[in-house]
Amino acid sequence: MGVERRYALASAALGRSGVPPQAAVEERPALSAVTGEILDISPHLVVLANSEGVEERLVIAPWATAWHGRPVAPAELPVGARVVVRARQSGRVAERLWGDITRITGVILELGKERRDLTVELDCGPHRGRRTVVIPYGASGRLRVRHPQLEPGFLFDAIGTRMEGTTFARLPATSQPAYRATAVPPPPPAYGGIQSRISGAAAWSDAFDDGEAGVAYPMLERTDSGCEDAGISCTGLPYLALGSMLYVGNVCEGRALVLPIIACGCVAGRFCDRCVECGTSPRGRIVELSPVSFVELGGDLAKGCFNARVGLG
Amino acid sequence: MTVETTTLATAALILLVLLLVLGGVAKIATAGTDAEPGGLTRLGPAMLVPERWRKPMLIFCACVEITLATGLLFTRNPLPRWGTIAFFSVATYVLWELRRRRPDVGCGCFGEASGSPVGLRSIGRAVALTAMAVAVALVPVSGAEVLSGLSLDLAIALAAGVVLLSLLSPELEEAIARVRYRAPCEQRPVPAARALSRLRSSSEWRSHTALLVSVEPEDTWRELCWRFFVYPGRTAAGAKAEVVFAVYLSGRRPAVRVAVVGADGNDGTLHESMGISAAR
Numbered sequence: 183m184g185v186e187r188r189y190a191l192a193s194a195a196l197g198r199s200g201v202p203p204q205a206a207v208e209e210r211p212a213l214s215a216v217t218g219e220i221l222d223i224s225p226h227l228v229v230l231a232n233s234e235g236v237e238e239r240l241v242i243a244p245w246a247t248a249w250h251g252r253p254v255a256p257a258e259l260p261v262g263a264r265v266v267v268r269a270r271q272s273g274r275v276a277e278r279l280w281g282d283i284t285r286i287t288g289v290i291l292e293l294g295k296e297r298r299d300l301t302v303e304l305d306c307g308p309h310r311g312r313r314t315v316v317i318p319y320g321a322s323g324r325l326r327v328r329h330p331q332l333e334p335g336f337l338f339d340a341i342g343t344r345m346e347g348t349t350f351a352r353l354p355a356t357s358q359p360a361y362r363a364t365a366v367p368p369p370p371p372a373y374g375g376i377q378s379r380i381s382g383a384a385a386w387s388d389a390f391d392d393g394e395a396g397v398a399y400p401m402l403e404r405t406d407s408g409c410e411d412a413g414i415s416c417t418g419l420p421y422l423a424l425g426s427m428l429y430v431g432n433v434c435e436g437r438a439l440v441l442p443i444i445a446c447g448c449v450a451g452r453f454c455d456r457c458v459e460c461g462t463s464p465r466g467r468i469v470e471l472s473p474v475s476f477v478e479l480g481g482d483l484a485k486g487c488f489n490a491r492v493g494l495g
Numbered sequence: 496m497t498v499e500t501t502t503l504a505t506a507a508l509i510l511l512v513l514l515l516v517l518g519g520v521a522k523i524a525t526a527g528t529d530a531e532p533g534g535l536t537r538l539g540p541a542m543l544v545p546e547r548w549r550k551p552m553l554i555f556c557a558c559v560e561i562t563l564a565t566g567l568l569f570t571r572n573p574l575p576r577w578g579t580i581a582f583f584s585v586a587t588y589v590l591w592e593l594r595r596r597r598p599d600v601g602c603g604c605f606g607e608a609s610g611s612p613v614g615l616r617s618i619g620r621a622v623a624l625t626a627m628a629v630a631v632a633l634v635p636v637s638g639a640e641v642l643s644g645l646s647l648d649l650a651i652a653l654a655a656g657v658v659l660l661s662l663l664s665p666e667l668e669e670a671i672a673r674v675r676y677r678a679p680c681e682q683r684p685v686p687a688a689r690a691l692s693r694l695r696s697s698s699e700w701r702s703h704t705a706l707l708v709s710v711e712p713e714d715t716w717r718e719l720c721w722r723f724f725v726y727p728g729r730t731a732a733g734a735k736a737e738v739v740f741a742v743y744l745s746g747r748r749p750a751v752r753v754a755v756v757g758a759d760g761n762d763g764t765l766h767e768s769m770g771i772s773a774a775r
Binding site: 185188190192197369403405418420422423424425 | 682716723740753754
């Protein structure tokens, strides 16, 4: 039985409405995220082929910016690049484009050297398998400043590009936690009961299907989620299940969405970092969003996180 | 006068053996649960040695404690007595050193329970235990005296010792706090089997068993403090349906809710974007 029926069944048993609640309507103009492969690009227009092969034409706003390993002008994105676009006006006007962007989050297994470049093999969690990443010599200084312990057993989190099947790390997505991946600090004791909304940092991950909206959540019961590493977090998070609806709010932008939990965020739960997008968030990575949801909530993929508030929808 | 010293030494012996055994067992339990990450990050003298030695160190310490306790209880040999004096003197020094070098970590005397930073009370307790060990070494009593010397004096001496040690134990406050403020139900792991047995003993289960096609749940999940079980079933009219039970995870006789959802039931309202694929 699919977990997508869980919300309806739980609602029936507890006598609540079967329609997932929607976040309060906001006054700000809605953002939408478009993903696809560039077929043609000029300074004013981009033509994309989305995952179903349908062509989409977007006007590039005069203030639009783009990222392709570094900040570039939108017209410099190569044809054939996979892009995530933040768009306004119901998805017709592109204002930020990220080309070939990927995020590499995991536990370091092995290090190697390939001429001057460094290669890192990572364990990205039971559902995501292993990935090999190349740290180009030019980016290694920037990465090592915030990942001082490039040793097996420590965590790694970087943003990079994926080109022709090879993943290159370009920017550190966070400061590396000082502890090993197996020694996550325990959450503070929750004296006085649980809060309905929990604050922390929200990150994104590209381990979702193309164009899929949803989140990965760390606090799932191991037997239910089939994930041996679930249920670890350094924030006092409540247990939820795959299929629960989660309210996710971007504190920096004042936007919120109610999204389904569709994966187990076993690696995200091991990060005890803070996000400093707008002020300093409380400690702990509480949720991992799909790129589309992250962009729709106003996050910048190249920055990697936003200060978030989550709760049961 | 001789009787009094023997009584005091006997009381000291009982307390020493009790604390050594408790400490040893608590340390072994803590070392055993280290499979869960973060077990030894805040604990005691183990912090002063390199990371890979922490667990062996904890286990070694526990073994020494249990050996000393056995030696004190069953023999009159001076070796465990002087060993106990040495153990607690070293413990006093180590705690002092720990307080100076790592003021953030707990003493680990009782494993995980001793997570609060080392204070003067923990050090005072080590000093008091050293004094008791000296008393037991000077008046060599063993388990035999405990049985033969039961008296009101012994009980009073024992009570005084217990009060002294309780005043010097920060763990006691921690234990009381843990009992008073347990983690809320939403954050406690609860095995599915326990919820299932609570469900099977509920009246809702008995009144709906007739509708079930199978007694094995086809899906189960947990949301906050509720665990849900879905069984294939039939409605009273005989149509195919799903029977959903929700069991509250706190309390001995928890609330159980139930609903029968038809196959074509009110499930057409699901969120459009809800695809489940990254999960597996």
